[in-house]
Amino acid sequence: xxxxxxxxSHVSVSEGALVLLRCNYSSSVPPxxxxxVQYPNQGLQLxxxxxxxxTLVKGxxxxxxxxxxxxxxxxxxxxxxxxxxxxxxxCAVLDGGSYIPTFGRxxxxxxxx
Amino acid sequence: xxxxxxxxxxxxxxxxxxxxxxxxSLDFQATTMFWYRQFPKQSLMLMATSNEGSKAxxxxxxxxxxxxxxxxxxxxxxxxxxxxxxxxxxxxxCSARDGPGFxxxxxxxxxxxxxxx
Numbered sequence: 001x002x003x004x005x006x007x008x009s010h011v012s013v014s015e016g017a018l019v020l021l022r023c024n025y026s027s028s029v030p031p032x033x034x035x036x037v038q039y040p041n042q043g044l045q046l047x048x049x050x051x052x053x054x055t056l057v058k059g060x061x062x063x064x065x066x067x068x069x070x071x072x073x074x075x076x077x078x079x080x081x082x083x084x085x086x087x088x089x090x091c092a093v094l095d096g097g098s099y100i101p102t103f104g105r106x107x108x109x110x111x112x113x
Numbered sequence: 114x115x116x117x118x119x120x121x122x123x124x125x126x127x128x129x130x131x132x133x134x135x136x137x138s139l140d141f142q143a144t145t146m147f148w149y150r151q152f153p154k155q156s157l158m159l160m161a162t163s164n165e166g167s168k169a170x171x172x173x174x175x176x177x178x179x180x181x182x183x184x185x186x187x188x189x190x191x192x193x194x195x196x197x198x199x200x201x202x203x204x205x206x207c208s209a210r211d212g213p214g215f216x217x218x219x220x221x222x223x224x225x226x227x228x229x230x
Contacts, residue, residue, distance in 0.1 A: 009154070036221075041122075041204075041223075041224065041226065042223050042224060043117070043119075043206050043208070043221035043222045043223045043224050044157070044206070044208075044221040045221070046218065090156065090157070098162075099210075099213065099217070100147070100159065100162065101219065103156045103157050104156060105155065105156045106154075106155070106156050108154070
C-alpha cells in the first residue's frame, strides 16, 4: 500500500524565513503526490501536485515542491514565509487504482512576526 | 476552481439524536463524493466513497448503519449520523470529484463541526 510520512508535526519559522515541510513517500509504483493546505475550520485546498511531468512543481501562494526519487521525498518549500501561511499542511499520495488520496498526518506551520 | 459547500458548518446536538450533513457541488456534477472524518490535530480519515445512484462503499471499521450516506443526485450527497454519541463529535469533511480518473481533481468542502453533548 502507498503511504506518506510527514516529519515533524509542527514547524515554526519567522516571517520572511525559508519554509521547509518534509514528506517522504512509500510506493511500489511511480507515485502521484500532492500537497494540500488547511486553514482553521476549513476544508483542504490543493497547493500543488506531482504528475511525473517535471520534478520541480510550482504551486499557488509561492510554494513549490521537488520530487526526488532517490530520496523518496516530496518536500514543500517557500523562500519567504508570510503570516498568512500559518496553517496545517498535508502531503498525500494517490492510489493508482481508485484515485483516492491517502493523507499524511499533517504539519502545522507556525509563523512568528 | 470548483466549489463544494457543506451545510451546516456547525451543529450541536444531544446524545441519541440523528444529524444530517449536506454536501453540494455548486458548479459541477460530481460523479463521486467522499466523506472524511478529522480528529483534532490529526489527518483526514476516509469514511466512505459514494457514486451517484449507488450504495456507498465504506472503509474498514466504519459502521454503515451508524453513518448513512446517500448520493441521490450528481450535486448532492448527505451523511446522516444516527443516534449520535459524544464519541462521534468530530470535524466531517466531504469532497467531490467530477470524474473517475486521475485528472479529475478532488475538491473539498469547508467541513462541518459536530459536537454531541
